[in-house]
Amino acid sequence: MDADCVHHIEILARDGESVTREFVTKYGFILFAKRSCSFANQWVLKSRNVIFMVTQSKLFHHAQQIESKIQDLIDNDDFYLVSTELKYKGTHKTESGSFKNCDEIDTVNNVALKVKNVRSCLQRLNARGATILKEETTIVDDLGEVDIAIVKSCVGNVIHTLLNCDRYKGAFLPHFNIIPQNHACEKADSDIVNLTHFDHVTFACEVGTSSAVLRWYEECLGLKRFLMNSDEDTDDGFVINTTDIGLRLKAMEYWHCAETGITAAHQSDSVNTIKFVIAEALPDQGPNQVATFLTEHGGPGIQHIGLHTPDIVTTVSTLMRRGVDFAEPPYTYYTEIGKLEDIEQIGQCVAILETNGILVDMEVDREQDVKESGRSNVQESTRGEQSGEQSGKDGHNSKRYLMQKFTKPLFDKNTFFLEVIHRSGATGFGSGNITALWRSVQAYMSSQQKPSVTMSS
Structure with a gap:
């Protein structure tokens, strides 16, 4: 797909x-x-x-x-x-x-x-x-x-x-x-927002239903499971279980060999593959953003959509200037062990990323992820060439990484929001960013006096 x-x-x-x-x-x-x-x-x-x-x-x-x-x-x-x-x-x-x-x-x-x-x-x-x-x-x-x-x-x-x-x-x-x-x-070029395509859609689901959702999309629409990063367990999915987050994530995308007919009409139309992410709270957890979504939305549904941009710094700064409200990352994010080194390795400026609240994650063990999710290196290379997002396309490094940031809820309840995401060779989701991004949304929701507080955005 x-x-x-x-x-x-x-x-x-x-x-x-x-x-x-x-x-x-x-x-x-x-x-x-x-x-x-x-x-x-x-x-x-x-x-x-x-x-x-x-x-x-x-x-x-x-x-x-x-x-x-x-x-x-x-x-x-x-x-x-x-x-x-x-x-x-x-x-x-x-x-x-x-x-x-x-x-x-x-x-x-x-x-x-x-x-x-x-x-x-x-x-x-x-x-x-x-x-x-x-x-x-x-x-x-x-x-x-x-x-x-x-x-x-x-x-x-x-x-x-x-x-x-x-x-x-x-x-x-x-x-x-x-x-x-x-x-x-x-509008002038400085006011244009460069959002190019849908990167992923995330479903908020009931506890214990992620396997059934995954199976439905595999059987009915021909999607295939892929591992989001090297920390993910094949059966359990990517699990975050900390004092403030209890979350299970699983992801899927269109399998090129599936015979469903759900594919672009022409190969030249290919930009990247849309991904579907399933999010569920862990059993016996306290208040969390997935449970909040289910309550305020009245049941499972689309919690957020990731929109791709080739230049996240310019895009996020432009969106902020236009009045978009973002959920900011934890203030300790940029001082975490190894984070400064990661940012320097990909040639980004720490001060600029911190000013705009943009998160960075390196992609590691990619070959193993590809093997475990059933995709060949040849297919991955072909897709990368089609997307124009090969490793090192920025010219100053050959690292695979992604950068992300969440908006605050778009409507008057804590339900749907958007994510701005930039990929440079990375095909999955960085484990560090998943934790930081969801923690930033959790912190925002926890700061609200009432779950249904009206958002200005």
Whole structure:
């Protein structure tokens, strides 16, 4: 599943205009398409190969009217609104036994994937017992046609729209109005945010469910487990068990030999492989960010998305200047044993990284990781050449490393946030950064007086 295989990711928002405005003004996205119908308004935002679709429902929110509106959506042929339908079906009971109003939260729940053949994908999914929300159909307008279907993931309210856009000449999807861009009004180069593609999507899941989630994606969508770093156990995953963090992580990506049809239409489209990360709290842990997500989101779902940038220092500093709020790393991070040496080895300036709160991790034992995850060195080399992120591409070193930073939650609850990530040859996730990044988010959440505190970002 190459990065270009993610057609778009959908955000369900109570106030779509506000979310759209935040992405444009703070994150530097371009509003390039939109549509309105009887059930919803939708806005499409783009930064290079990163495309978010924001959906705001027009449904009446009174509880007694929900069921009839769901039926209207089921009878309606508008494939773009299944996320809204699922949102209403996905209401959760509170401790008092009453249903939590699904419209109390914003959520990110649809990772739309490009495929070569929608029908063959559905055959595989049906054979494995997956829940098909919408069977294959073809959507047509004056610019061509798109084959489309929708499947429900095993993770909470997450769904996957499957799309074959080979016969469509438009900029996005049929029936969306493309917004002309006035290039004369573009911001200065110093204000442009360079986010190039989706690097990974992280699911927050219930305790003890990571193996089942991994198995579903392997069997249904042809993804394959890969070890995130040299410290990971094949069975247990990468485990952080300290006084302040109890976390298990497992990761997967598209396996090039899988016969699912979920791949970029053309090899030249390849940028890198999108990764899916499963995060679950360890049993009998105290309050933590995964448990907080599950509580405030009303169940499992997409906790954060990593966006790749080729220049994280410029990108993060630009985002900060635009008003994006980040979760800062522990103040001791840059004085940890070996950290100064690592930063110097890759030719970065410690002061600049510290000023911007950017974390660095070297990738070690990569050959062993590749062997254990079932990938050959030849395939790794080929993928590196395609991505343009080979070791030593910066010219001043041959070290494999990555740099990262988390934003604070985007919505008014401690649920979804973004991660900015830069890779230089590294394909996994550094163990030191995982700990530091999650600790920074944990520290932010612990500082809040109330779990549902409103975020300015």
